[in-house]
Amino acid sequence: MPRIGVFVCQCGNNIAATVDTKKVAEEMKKLPGVVFTCDYKFMCSSPGQDMLKQAIKDNKLDGIIVSACSPHMHEKTFRKAAEAAGLNPYQCEVTNIREQCSWVHHDKTKAVGTVKSIDLTRMTIERLKKNKPLKKIKIPIKKRALVIGGGIAGIQAALDIAEGGREVILVEKEPSIGGNMARLSETFPTMDCSQCILTPKMVEAELNENITLLTYSEVEKVDGYIGNFTVQIRRKSKFVDEERCTGCGECMEKCPFKTESGFELGLTKRKIIYTPFPQSVPNVPVIDAPNCPKIQKDKCGACAIVCGPKCIDFKMEDKIVTEEVGAIVVATGYQLMPNERFGEYGYGRIKDVISGMQFERLASSSGPTGGEIRRPSDGKVPKNVVFIQCVGSRDEKKGVSYCSKVCCMYTAKHTMLYKHKVHDGQSFVFYMDIRSGGKRYEEFVRKAIEHDDAMYLRGRVSRVYERDGKVMVQGADTLSGSQVEIEADMVVLATAIVSREGADTLAQKLGIGYDKYKFYNEYHPKLRPVETVTAGIFLAGTCMGPMDIPESVAQGSAAAAKALSLFSADEMAREPITSVVNKATCNACWDCLTACPYSAIERESVKDRQGNIVKWLARVNEGVCQGCGVCVAACRSKSIDLRGYTDEQVFAAINSF
Amino acid sequence: MKIKLAKEEIESASIHQLQRISGEDLKKCYQCGNCSGGCPVSFEMDIAPSQVMRFLQLGKIEEVMKANSMWVCVGCLQCYSRCPKGCSVAAVLEGLRQTVLRKGEDFEKIKEIPIPFLEKAPQQAIVCGFRKLVS
Numbered sequence: 001m002p003r004i005g006v007f008v009c010q011c012g013n014n015i016a017a018t019v020d021t022k023k024v025a026e027e028m029k030k031l032p033g034v035v036f037t038c039d040y041k042f043m044c045s046s047p048g049q050d051m052l053k054q055a056i057k058d059n060k061l062d063g064i065i066v067s068a069c070s071p072h073m074h075e076k077t078f079r080k081a082a083e084a085a086g087l088n089p090y091q092c093e094v095t096n097i098r099e100q101c102s103w104v105h106h107d108k109t110k111a112v113g114t115v116k117s118i119d120l121t122r123m124t125i126e127r128l129k130k131n132k133p134l135k136k137i138k139i140p141i142k143k144r145a146l147v148i149g150g151g152i153a154g155i156q157a158a159l160d161i162a163e164g165g166r167e168v169i170l171v172e173k174e175p176s177i178g179g180n181m182a183r184l185s186e187t188f189p190t191m192d193c194s195q196c197i198l199t200p201k202m203v204e205a206e207l208n209e210n211i212t213l214l215t216y217s218e219v220e221k222v223d224g225y226i227g228n229f230t231v232q233i234r235r236k237s238k239f240v241d242e243e244r245c246t247g248c249g250e251c252m253e254k255c256p257f258k259t260e261s262g263f264e265l266g267l268t269k270r271k272i273i274y275t276p277f278p279q280s281v282p283n284v285p286v287i288d289a290p291n292c293p294k295i296q297k298d299k300c301g302a303c304a305i306v307c308g309p310k311c312i313d314f315k316m317e318d319k320i321v322t323e324e325v326g327a328i329v330v331a332t333g334y335q336l337m338p339n340e341r342f343g344e345y346g347y348g349r350i351k352d353v354i355s356g357m358q359f360e361r362l363a364s365s366s367g368p369t370g371g372e373i374r375r376p377s378d379g380k381v382p383k384n385v386v387f388i389q390c391v392g393s394r395d396e397k398k399g400v401s402y403c404s405k406v407c408c409m410y411t412a413k414h415t416m417l418y419k420h421k422v423h424d425g426q427s428f429v430f431y432m433d434i435r436s437g438g439k440r441y442e443e444f445v446r447k448a449i450e451h452d453d454a455m456y457l458r459g460r461v462s463r464v465y466e467r468d469g470k471v472m473v474q475g476a477d478t479l480s481g482s483q484v485e486i487e488a489d490m491v492v493l494a495t496a497i498v499s500r501e502g503a504d505t506l507a508q509k510l511g512i513g514y515d516k517y518k519f520y521n522e523y524h525p526k527l528r529p530v531e532t533v534t535a536g537i538f539l540a541g542t543c544m545g546p547m548d549i550p551e552s553v554a555q556g557s558a559a560a561a562k563a564l565s566l567f568s569a570d571e572m573a574r575e576p577i578t579s580v581v582n583k584a585t586c587n588a589c590w591d592c593l594t595a596c597p598y599s600a601i602e603r604e605s606v607k608d609r610q611g612n613i614v615k616w617l618a619r620v621n622e623g624v625c626q627g628c629g630v631c632v633a634a635c636r637s638k639s640i641d642l643r644g645y646t647d648e649q650v651f652a653a654i655n656s657f
Numbered sequence: 658m659k660i661k662l663a664k665e666e667i668e669s670a671s672i673h674q675l676q677r678i679s680g681e682d683l684k685k686c687y688q689c690g691n692c693s694g695g696c697p698v699s700f701e702m703d704i705a706p707s708q709v710m711r712f713l714q715l716g717k718i719e720e721v722m723k724a725n726s727m728w729v730c731v732g733c734l735q736c737y738s739r740c741p742k743g744c745s746v747a748a749v750l751e752g753l754r755q756t757v758l759r760k761g762e763d764f765e766k767i768k769e770i771p772i773p774f775l776e777k778a779p780q781q782a783i784v785c786g787f788r789k790l791v792s
Contacts, residue, residue, distance in 0.1 A: 384664065426664035450684045455667060455714075458688070479688050480711045482658040 002129055005036040005061040006121060007052055008097075009043035009068035015102040018113035024067065024097075027118045031125060035059055044074045049081040056085035063087075063128045067095040067121045088133035090576070090644060095124040119657060126656035130649040134576040139623045141227035142326040143567040146171065148219055148506070151179020152198065152549060153541025154331035155205050156556030157563075161329075162210035164564040169323050170205060171233055172215045176280035177202055179333050183263065183357060185364035185371070187549060188413040189444035195279060195366060202281040216286055220320060222509050225600075225624035226536030227326045227572055235319045239287035239295070240273075241311035247283035251303035251312065259291045265358045267376065268368035273303045273312075278366060287312075327536050327563040330510065330520065331556060332503060334542035337392040337399060337496040345388060345493055346464040351377035352471050353464060353491040356410060363417045373421050375490045381422055382489030386473045387411045388461050389431045392496030399496050400517060405546040407494035408435045412445045414492060415454035428455045428486055430475050438548070457484060464491055497546040511598065512537055519545045530558045534598075538562050577627035577644045579620045586639040588616040592631035600624035601631060666716030671756070675713065679752030685742045686710040692736035692746045702726040706736055706746040713749065727753040728764050728790065758792040765790040 006028040010016035021039035029037045036059045042048050043066055056064065064087065066078045071094040079089035097117040105113045143166050147158045150172030158170045170177065182202075184194035205211050214233060221232040240251075251273045261270035263277055270276075273287045293299045295314055304312040339347035339355055346353045352375045354362075365371035375382045389407050392399030408431065415427040434456070436442040448454045459476030466472065473486045499518035507514045512532040513521035520543050523531040530538050538559035541552035566572070579600075581592075593601040604619040618640075620631075629642045641647060666672075676683060686707075693705035703724035704712065712720045721727070727750040737745035757764070765786070775783065 426667065428662065446687070449687075450682065453668075453684070455662070457662075477660075477711075477715065480658075480660075480708060480715060480717070482660050484660050484662050484715075486662045 002033040003035045003060055003062050004033050004125060004128060005052075005055050005059060005064045006034055006038075006125065007043055007048075007055075007064065007066045007068075008037070008039040008117075008121070009048070009066065010039060010041045011043075011069060011098055011102075012041065015068070015098050015117075018102045018105050018107060018110055019097060019117045020110045020114040021117075023114050024117045024121060028065075028121055028125070031122065033129060034125065036061060043068050044077055049077070052078065052081050053085040056082065056087055061087070063091045063093075063131065065093050065095060065121060065124050065128060067097045067117060067124070069098040070094075070096045070100075090134040091128070091131055093124050093128045093131070095121045097121070123653040123656050127649045127653040130646065130652050131644070134643055136573040137576050137578065137622045138571045138573060139225075139227050141567060141570065141572055142229075142324050143167075144169070144323075144325045145327045145329060145563045145567075146219075146229070146231055146323060146325040147329045147331060149179070149331035149333055149541070149543070150174075150177030150205075150213075150215070151331060151333045151541060151552070152181045152201070153333070153552040153556040153559075154179070154329065155201050156553045157329045157331060157538075157540050157560045158205055158211050159201065159208065160557050160560030161563055162205075162208045164560070164567075165210070166564065166567050167210050167212070169212045169214060169233075169325065171217050171219060172213070173218055174276060175216050175238070175274075175284075175286040176276050176282070177205060177213065177215060178277070178279075178281065180357075181549060182277060182279075183265075183360055183364070185360045185367070186413060186417060188409045189438075189440045191413070191416070193365075195364070199279045199281075202279070206281045213282060214321075215282060219506065219509065222328070222511075223599075225621065226534075227566070228623060229325050229328060229536065231323050231325060231328070233321050233323060235321060237289070237316040237318050238284065239289065239292075239312060239314060239316045240284055241313060241316075242282065242284050244309045244311040245284045246309055247285075248308065249285075250306045250308065252285055254302045254306045256300065256302060257291065257293065259288065264361050264368050265355070267358055267361055287314075327538065327566050328510065329538045329540055329556075329559045329563060330506070330512070330532075330543055331540040331552075331559070332500050332506065332543040334497045334546070335500050337498045339391065339493055339495050341398060342391055342493070344463055345391065345461065345491065346466075346471070347493060350464065350466055350471055350491075351375075352382070352489065353493065356407065356414065356492055356494045359414055359492045360410075363414070363421070371421070373418055373425075380489070381425075383422070383425050384486065384488045385418055385425065385427050385490045385492060386461070386471075386486055386488040387414060387427060387429045387492045387494065388473075389429065389494045390460070390496075391493040392498075393494075394432065395496075400498065402517070402546070403435060404494075404497040405435070406497070406548045408433075409438070409441055409444065409548065411492075411494050412436075412448040412454070415448045416452045419452040419454070426453065426455065428457060428473075428488070430457050430459055430461050430473075432458070432460065438550075459484075497542065500543065503543065510534065510537055512539075519543065530555055530562060536566065574623070575627065576622075577642065578622045578625040579627070579629070579631050579640050579642050581618050581620055582639040582641070583617055585637050586617045587637050588618060589636060590618065591634045591636060592618050592640060595630045595634035597628065597630065598624050598626050600626070660715065660717060662715060667714075669716055669718070671718050672713065672716055675718065675749065675752045675756065678755050679745070679748040681744055681749050681752070683710065683713050683749070685744050686714065687742060689741060691739045691741065695735045695739050696730075697733060697735065698729050698731055701729045706730075706750075710744070710746060710749065721753060722757070726750065727757075732789070754789065761792050763791040767791060 008021040008025045025037040025039045079092045082092035083089040147170045158168045217235045220234045223230045255271040257272045258269040294301045361367040393404040436445045457477045459478045461475035463474040471488045503518040540555040540559040604617045605613045606615040690707045693707040730750040
């Protein structure tokens with residue numbers, strides 16, 4: 001006969017207001033196998049837990065029920081207490097008589113709540129009687145990390161993990177790390193030069209012995225689970241031997257062909273063999289194969305001729321490398337919404353309508369104009385520049401509903417940069433709201449207005465058109481209630497930040513969630529901001545949504561801390577609530593395999609003595625299984641059971657109702 | 658109303674002169690509207706105090722000159738005491754009045770003031786009124 005104890009919690013008045021907890025305890029006492037019952041004001045408090053421990057010892061209990069709040073709240077607390085008293089923690093069950101009972105029943109006579117609580121508790125008792133002691137699952141951990149994306153968030157995460165003494169593989173799609181931050185001229189609100197603060201970190205990442213840089217590479221496939229991921233990475237052919245290249249740049253000098261520079265956003269041209277920007281890390285050029293006449297038509301080959309160490313190989317092919325890691329940090333960043341969608345602003349039609357990122361390149365000292373603000377059409381210095389905010393952001397119809405968060409700040413920065421470079425120029429900013437939440441941000445915007453003479457106009461622009469070599473801007477100033485017209489020389493659009501192309505495909509490879517804008521979902525927006533629902537995969541930076549540099553860096557560090565804390569132990573303990581396959585009855589129909597949302601089901605072969613496969617069986621990978629129970633429902637031969645929630649237990653609970 | 662915006666107007670000589678007379682930096686105003694909200698006489702004005710500031714920021718001084726706002730202002734300084742940016746709309750309006758009065762263009766013609774009114778009104782009010790409305 002089992003010796004079960006039942007503890008009914010009053011939860012102050014949360015439960016006691018509509019449930020007669022004393023009566024529940026008394027009724028439970030009458031059930032066979034129940035040897036101890038009581039009710040108490042707060043079971044989760046220290047005296048409550050002490051009472052629980054004492055009762056287990058005094059009454060030699062072999063199973064306990066706490067009828068209290070949702071198991072999400074305090075199951076861990078009570079199981080810990082039970083374990084401290086010498087009980088197997090999985091012999092402790094929680095009945096939810098608060099969220100699912102007392103809070104939803106308003107009957108002050110306590111009749112309804114009490115009856116229901118008695119039923120719920122009795123069901124749990126019957127389930128507990130069929131419980132088997134379980135042990136936590138131990139999983140070995142590979143203490144290496146993969147960081148996807150070499151922007152500032154990824155670099156920060158990689159550096160922090162490497163500083164913590166663990167190996168990191170940093171995968172970057174482009175030929176150089178640096179990401180979008182490498183494009184920026186200055187950064188708000190301190191106005192330090194973006195390259196000046198970023199490049200030391202890039203070099204640090206290259207030199208750190210714990211970091212392996214895999215540039216021009218993409219994640220192809222991800223298998224495994226927390227602590228034990230197997231990742232296949234495609235190393236796109238650079239056509240240049242990275243080991244031997246000295247970065248002298250002779251090849252780039254001699255290459256006779258040019259194409260539009262992606263890094264400079266079409267503002268200038270680059271060679272076919274190129275590094276994206278002068279401070280690229282690693283400083284190894286790559287050949288843009290689709291545009292290279294040697295690779296396409298076997299004509300030219302100038303780069304190979306001038307190359308001193310002879311490290312150019314036109315026959316080089318993509319390689320797939322496999323890495324085993326314990327944790328993955330996803331920091332794939334953002335891109336800008338295509339401006340062409342907004343015909344009224346003339347982007348793509350009027351040459352002097354550019355995006356904010358293009359303005360960054362114009363203002364950057366390493367940019368196509370050497371830091372002079374010159375408009376793209378004729379290279380003249382623009383005297384009137386109009387900045388339009390919320391292009392695509394906060395536009396439910398044609399763009400996205402969210403706020404891109406950084407545009408208010410970078411536009412204020414643009415007006416200041418412009419004023420500093422063109423003293424007699426006038427900037428106009430069309431805005432809907434100025435969102436400058438952040439340390440010293442509001443002061444920064446006011447400085448742009450009061451000190452650097454930016455004319456802020458509250459209203460949207462409805463039309464941009466050309467007239468006599470000028471870009472005419474027609475919009476509203478709602479503060480004076482008037483329609484305004486400006487003869488501008490250049491227009492800069494603060495385009496919405498959107499998720500990176502292919503963000504969804506990568507999420508599917510990783511098994512992480514994303515929202516309707518394909519930004520990755522955090523586990524909990526407030527309390528677990530850098531974790532994903534898939535254990536061992538962390539997020540950092542703008543792949544989650546628009547954010548500025550300090551936030552991205554903070555998240556990179558946060559994700560690194562999460563990875564490092566995972567690596568601090570040799571093994572990881574997991575909840576033993578996992579599926580288990582009955583090998584005697586499994587007929588390998590693989591319904592479970594297709595049903596499992598976590599890819600936790602594996603094919604296992606049974607061999608005879610000669611090594612011939614005689615049978616196939618489904619096997620559950622306990623490291624991956626989340627205990628959702630979908631396979632149990634899908635199994636046609638009823639060969640799968642969920643530990644802690646076996647069919648036997650569930651039926652026992654139902655039958656007692 | 659449709660207006661054209663240009664640097665020449667935003668930074669015109671008359672705007673500079675107004676800023677000098679009033680001692681106020683027009684750019685400081687961030688259009689919260691507290692002055693218009695608290696002004697005891699704004700209901701009588703053609704253009705509310707905050708909008709006066711806005712038109713001046715845009716360089717549209719002639720719009721403000723056409724309006725009665727500056728003459729209606731009694732200079733109680735409610736706007737100044739409540740302004741989160743420390744701007745005094747009253748000072749700006751006084752500056753506007755001065756730019757008119759200094760040209761010798763009186764708002765009130767003393768000779769046209771009816772005698773019964775002068776006999777009835779308190780002396781101090783008449784002196785104040787003269788100071789505000791005539792050159």
